[in-house]
Amino acid sequence: xxxxxxILFLSVLFVNFIFCDNEDIYLKINDxxxxxxxxxxxxxxxxxxxxxxxxxxxVNFKLVNFDYNPYAFAVEVDSFPGAYIIFDKETFSxxxxxxxxxxxxxxxxxxLPVINIFSVxxxxxxxxxxxxxxxxxxxxxxxxxxxxxxDISLIKAEFKENLYMLPGLELYLLKDQRESQKGIDYLNxxxxxxxxxxxxxxxxxxxxxxxxxxxxxxDWKRNIAGENLKKDSYINFLNRxxxxxxxxxxxxxxxxxxxxxxxxxxxxxPAFFYEDPVTKESVTYGIEGVVEILxxxxxIPDEIEDWEVTKEIFKKRKYYNVLNKFESLKINDxxxxxxxxxxxxxxxxYGALFAGLGLRHFGAELTASSHAVxxxxxxxxxxxxxxxxxDSYGEDKPYKMLPLNYFNFVYAIPSPLDFKVTExxxxxxxxxxxxxxxxxxxxFENQNIDYKKERNGSYTFLRKQVAYSVKFRKDYxxxxxxxxxxxxxxxxxxx
Numbered sequence: 001x002x003x004x005x006x007i008l009f010l011s012v013l014f015v016n017f018i019f020c021d022n023e024d025i026y027l028k029i030n031d032x033x034x035x036x037x038x039x040x041x042x043x044x045x046x047x048x049x050x051x052x053x054x055x056x057x058x059v060n061f062k063l064v065n066f067d068y069n070p071y072a073f074a075v076e077v078d079s080f081p082g083a084y085i086i087f088d089k090e091t092f093s094x095x096x097x098x099x100x101x102x103x104x105x106x107x108x109x110x111x112l113p114v115i116n117i118f119s120v121x122x123x124x125x126x127x128x129x130x131x132x133x134x135x136x137x138x139x140x141x142x143x144x145x146x147x148x149x150x151d152i153s154l155i156k157a158e159f160k161e162n163l164y165m166l167p168g169l170e171l172y173l174l175k176d177q178r179e180s181q182k183g184i185d186y187l188n189x190x191x192x193x194x195x196x197x198x199x200x201x202x203x204x205x206x207x208x209x210x211x212x213x214x215x216x217x218x219d220w221k222r223n224i225a226g227e228n229l230k231k232d233s234y235i236n237f238l239n240r241x242x243x244x245x246x247x248x249x250x251x252x253x254x255x256x257x258x259x260x261x262x263x264x265x266x267x268x269x270p271a272f273f274y275e276d277p278v279t280k281e282s283v284t285y286g287i288e289g290v291v292e293i294l295x296x297x298x299x300i301p302d303e304i305e306d307w308e309v310t311k312e313i314f315k316k317r318k319y320y321n322v323l324n325k326f327e328s329l330k331i332n333d334x335x336x337x338x339x340x341x342x343x344x345x346x347x348x349x350y351g352a353l354f355a356g357l358g359l360r361h362f363g364a365e366l367t368a369s370s371h372a373v374x375x376x377x378x379x380x381x382x383x384x385x386x387x388x389x390x391d392s393y394g395e396d397k398p399y400k401m402l403p404l405n406y407f408n409f410v411y412a413i414p415s416p417l418d419f420k421v422t423e424x425x426x427x428x429x430x431x432x433x434x435x436x437x438x439x440x441x442x443x444f445e446n447q448n449i450d451y452k453k454e455r456n457g458s459y460t461f462l463r464k465q466v467a468y469s470v471k472f473r474k475d476y477x478x479x480x481x482x483x484x485x486x487x488x489x490x491x492x493x494x495x
Contacts, residue, residue: 029075030058032092033085040097040133042382046159047150050135053079062108063089064115064362066124072363074108074115080135084108086363093127095363099138099147117364125365126335129405132384136402147360149400152388155379165377165388165399166352168224173244176394177212178205179278180239187237187279190311195280206238206278210290211248211255212392213354213372219245220352220374221415222322225434237310238278246322250314253306254293255284263296265289267368279309285368287356287409291328294413298324325435328354329412336408340385343378343404346412352376355389356409357402369409424460431458443471 037053044050056077064072064086072095075085083098108115137148155163184198199205222245223229234247259266267286276283293300297320305313331346332338336358346353356369377388379401386401418433432440439457450462 025073026058026061028092029061029073029087032087032094033058033075033077036085036094036097036133037079039382043132043134043384046156046162046381047134047154048156049154056080060109062115064117066117066122066364067119068116071124074362076109084362086131086360088125088127088363091127094131094133095125095127096360097131097133098135100135102137102139102148115362117362121367122361122364123367125360125363126337128335128337129365131360131405132386132403134384134403147357147402147406149389149391149402150386151397152379152399152401153397159381162381163377163379163388164347166220166347168220169376169390169399170223171395171398173216173219173223173229174390174394174398175212175216175243175245175248175392176236176239176241177208177248177392178239178394180241183237183239184278186240187309191309196309197278197280199277201277204277207276207283208238208248208252209392210284210287210369210372211251213374214251214290215246215248216374216390216392217352217354217413218322218326220376221326221413222436224351225415225436226438227434227436237312246319247314249306249310249312250304250319251290251293252284253304253314254300255289257301257304258289258293258296258299259284259286263289263292265292281308287369287372290372291354291411291413294323294326294328322436325418326413326415329414331410331412332408338404338410340378340380340404343375343385343387343410346410347375347378350412350414352390352413354411354413355387355407357406358408360406365408375407375410420458427460427462429454429458429460431456 033056037056041052044052056079059076059078059081061073061075063070064074066072071089073087073089075087076083077085080098083100084096085094085098086096087093088095134150136150139148152163179198179200181198184196187196188194219229229244232246233242233244235241236243237249255266256268259268265286266289267284269283269285271280271282274283275281297316300316302316303313304316305311329350331342331353343353353375355373355375357371357373358365359370373389373391375387376390376399379386379388385404387404387407388399388401390398391400415435418435418437420431420433422429432442434440441453441457442459452460452462454460
């Protein structure tokens with residue numbers, strides 16, 4: 001699932017015209033636009049292909065209703081003809097900046113006599129989750145604006161130092177949720193049907209992003225821990241490409257199995273209400289359920305069949321020694337709020353993050369995540385903090401960025417140190433490993449430690465009554481410790 005169209009949750013029906021011609025409000029909006037343009041130029045100056053704007057004049061504006069109650073202003077300015085800016089009606093906070101649509105124009109002032117949002121799986125955007133005044137790309141359809149990130153290659157060379165990216169981002173690990181004609185033809189032959197569709201529509205691909213993004217995140221962790229993922233390949237069922245790491249389809253089939261057992265976080269929208277445009281399956285929309293797979297792994301059947309699409313039988317044991325190594329840790333609070341400092345700390349401590357993108361529509365947003373991605377860095381300019389993410393569309397500009405507040409769910413996936421302790425009379429032997437079984441070696445700093453390195457890579461410490469502090473570089477795994485090393489006491493391990 002890439003972007004859930006708002007047809008799932010929204011009925012844009014017919015209500016009265018509402019015009020606002022209050023002069024005081026007009027002046028306040030005009031002042032706010034002038035202020036936002038100045039802020040916009042600060043960000044735009046760091047990006048290629050973004051022209052400076054000197055001023056903008058209001059062309060048109062309307063009230064936006066939430067459950068028939070006015071709550072926001074939709075404003076058109078001459079700098080962005082046909083687009084709109086959304087301000088909160090009470091605080092004048094910026095809720096949405098114009099989107100450059102890639103597929104068609106969207107002049108709401110011509111097409112929509114009334115802008116009315118209903119609270120079916122929608123909520124008003126918290127005024128703490130303001131937008132940044134910089135144009136994003138997107139697609140428009142009858143029901144929604146589907147936001148794309150800003151390609152990080154647009155960052156000017158002199159501002160690259162403001163960009164932080166995680167190590168270990170290998171192109172061969174990129175996954176691609178786009179269908180191909182070859183993939184669709186294969187599925188139709190396999191199932192003796194014509195129901196699978198090759199659409200080749202960038203604004204309406206198969207809705208599988210939750211599982212592709214989660215697999216990307218776990219595979220990054222495995223790669224940084226030294227596991228050779230080129231030995232772990234599968235055929236992508238949507239396009240018949242060879243890919244590496246965890247097969248996202250396995251994760252999806254597990255999710256659907258749990259959903260059928262009335263697990264509340266494993267949410268599925270029935271196909272009769274809305275179906276996947278490519279596979280014609282029901283649509284998953286519970287990002288919490290995806291991460292919950294980690295804690296419920298022992299409940300997965302030994303074999304689980306994808307009888308509806310690929311006919312493949314997945315064996316749990318293939319993934320048991322991978323997925324049972326992790327836990328999940330939610331970063332956001334119940335209001336989808338988190339800070340830039342929390343993100344920085346999480347990236348440093350845990351590495352890649354699994355995150356959901358909200359979908360903004362006239363100052364409201366879905367309570368579910370409309371798209372899922374892997375967070376792999378950030379970009380800072382002035383007071384603005386963008387999250388850099390890896391998308392699941394192969395090598396086609398895989399790294400993009402969006403404002404911090406566009407994300408609603410953010411999860412870290414801790415991977416602990418593995419070790420084996422053996423006591424020997426007056427000594428203790430410890431074998432240190434990454435979560436995936438690779439032997440690693442500690443570093444000793446200015447400590448008078450009696451130890452012996454054994455042939456198998458383990459260490460025998462000769463005075464076990466003393467607590468020794470040993471350190472490991474975080475290139476191998478990520479931990480909760482906020483430093484470049486993970487530090488652990490030998491005495492703690494022994495106990």
